[in-house]
Amino acid sequence: MKWGQLSALLGMKSMKQHIPLIGEFELTGRCNLGCKMCYMSHKIDDSKVLYKEPSAKEWIELAREARDMGMLFILLTGGEVFARSDFREIYTEISMMGLTTTIYSNGTLITPQIASWLGSRPPSQIEITLYGASQESYEKICGNGDGFHRALRGIDLLLDQGVNLQIRTTVVKDNIHEFEKMKEIAGIRGIKLGVVNYVSPRRDHLGKNYDEMRLSPKELVDLEEIHSAAQAHQVNLSEPLSEDSLNIHKELLEIGFQEDDPFPCSCGKNTFWVTWDGRMVPCSIMNKPEAYPFEEGFLSAWESLIRQCSQIPKCKECSACDLKEYCMTCPARLMNETGSYEVPASYLCQCAKERKEREGKNYENLHKTNN
Numbered sequence: 001m002k003w004g005q006l007s008a009l010l011g012m013k014s015m016k017q018h019i020p021l022i023g024e025f026e027l028t029g030r031c032n033l034g035c036k037m038c039y040m041s042h043k044i045d046d047s048k049v050l051y052k053e054p055s056a057k058e059w060i061e062l063a064r065e066a067r068d069m070g071m072l073f074i075l076l077t078g079g080e081v082f083a084r085s086d087f088r089e090i091y092t093e094i095s096m097m098g099l100t101t102t103i104y105s106n107g108t109l110i111t112p113q114i115a116s117w118l119g120s121r122p123p124s125q126i127e128i129t130l131y132g133a134s135q136e137s138y139e140k141i142c143g144n145g146d147g148f149h150r151a152l153r154g155i156d157l158l159l160d161q162g163v164n165l166q167i168r169t170t171v172v173k174d175n176i177h178e179f180e181k182m183k184e185i186a187g188i189r190g191i192k193l194g195v196v197n198y199v200s201p202r203r204d205h206l207g208k209n210y211d212e213m214r215l216s217p218k219e220l221v222d223l224e225e226i227h228s229a230a231q232a233h234q235v236n237l238s239e240p241l242s243e244d245s246l247n248i249h250k251e252l253l254e255i256g257f258q259e260d261d262p263f264p265c266s267c268g269k270n271t272f273w274v275t276w277d278g279r280m281v282p283c284s285i286m287n288k289p290e291a292y293p294f295e296e297g298f299l300s301a302w303e304s305l306i307r308q309c310s311q312i313p314k315c316k317e318c319s320a321c322d323l324k325e326y327c328m329t330c331p332a333r334l335m336n337e338t339g340s341y342e343v344p345a346s347y348l349c350q351c352a353k354e355r356k357e358r359e360g361k362n363y364e365n366l367h368k369t370n371n
């Protein structure tokens, strides 16, 4: 059995049995950049935030407890993990736990010393986010123009060390004009560019106007079309799905998601997120429901999170909506957009409508060409 099939099987079984297979640890709330759309970060020298962050020993112990309960995949993220002076200690211990480890970073704090250290004990993957293809965009988006050159330097230092690296970008109004250039930056290094297209309002609801910075529904769907066309060229059609993987996918669909499950993802089933201030939540952009693993222990927090997730109501209007197959509605997005799990979000509705209209137009065009 190949690794992809095995991990799908593990995902399926763990969702069914509520095993915490995937843990996401937000090691810090602080960052050296200040991206204006960031859903959570604080200034790097914010002492109130620093004071609330669990210590290296606490994170390591929590990872051990989670591993003993079934966690196999761990994400280390922030804020910016390399802004923590004790990141080496945390990573070194976690890297010896037999987990599949991913790191998210903005890449700007990677020095030759850090790259060489990480290269000697590489994670399964590091994902670096690019915020543009110029100093100007970094200045506008992250408040730090120098970040652009530093991010590129970080990427190249890590690649030189043979670290498995992916580049992604979060697309907003101020960098969409550089999308092709960002693809080139990734392409000349032999890497695909991953894309975060949906930009969520802050999970702590600090009341910024996200519509000023994020893509309009039309821009977002344009980007999806360009990106999915590019991705389609990279699908390996010479390798048909094996019988095993077809069975796994079939079973996945069968256990799939209960009728009343509001989550279209693994939240509330086999995945948890721990925030920089030590709370367990379902995913990166959810502030609630919460449980307290550092106070009550991992298992009790996990059970509490599962219980609370099962009580989240499914939006009735979304369930009955004709556009739902075109929509990225989910409890996290509804809550951050509208303040309620049960109120449709106009940004999501407009995106779904735009996708449906495009599909109609694409169909008409295809029809015209075929005739």
Ligand SMILES: C[S@@+](CC[C@H](N)C(=O)[O-])C[C@H]1O[C@@H](n2cnc3c(N)ncnc32)[C@H](O)[C@@H]1O
Pocket: 031, 037, 038, 039, 040, 077, 078, 079, 080, 081, 104, 105, 106, 127, 128, 129, 168, 169, 170, 196, 198, 199, 200, 201, 202
């Ligand atoms: C919060 S950052 C933490 C890791 C690291 N500092 C970085 O920038 O990659 C994790 C990812 O979330 C993305 N992100 C930031 N704000 C977002 C938002 N409001 N909605 C969706 N994704 C966002 C970032 O671009 C990045 O890819």
Ligand code: SF4
Pocket: 031, 032, 033, 034, 035, 038, 039, 040, 041, 078, 079, 080, 106, 142
């Ligand atoms: S680099 Fe990452 S954590 Fe820092 S402000 Fe930007 S998105 Fe947020």
Ligand code: SF4
Pocket: 317, 318, 319, 321, 322, 323, 324, 327, 328, 329, 344, 345, 348, 349, 350, 352, 353
């Ligand atoms: S958010 Fe709007 S478009 Fe999406 S499923 Fe709900 S009602 Fe339908």
Ligand code: SF4
Pocket: 263, 264, 265, 266, 267, 282, 283, 284, 285, 330, 331, 332, 333
């Ligand atoms: S944003 Fe929505 S779909 Fe994504 S992980 Fe969170 S709850 Fe699931």
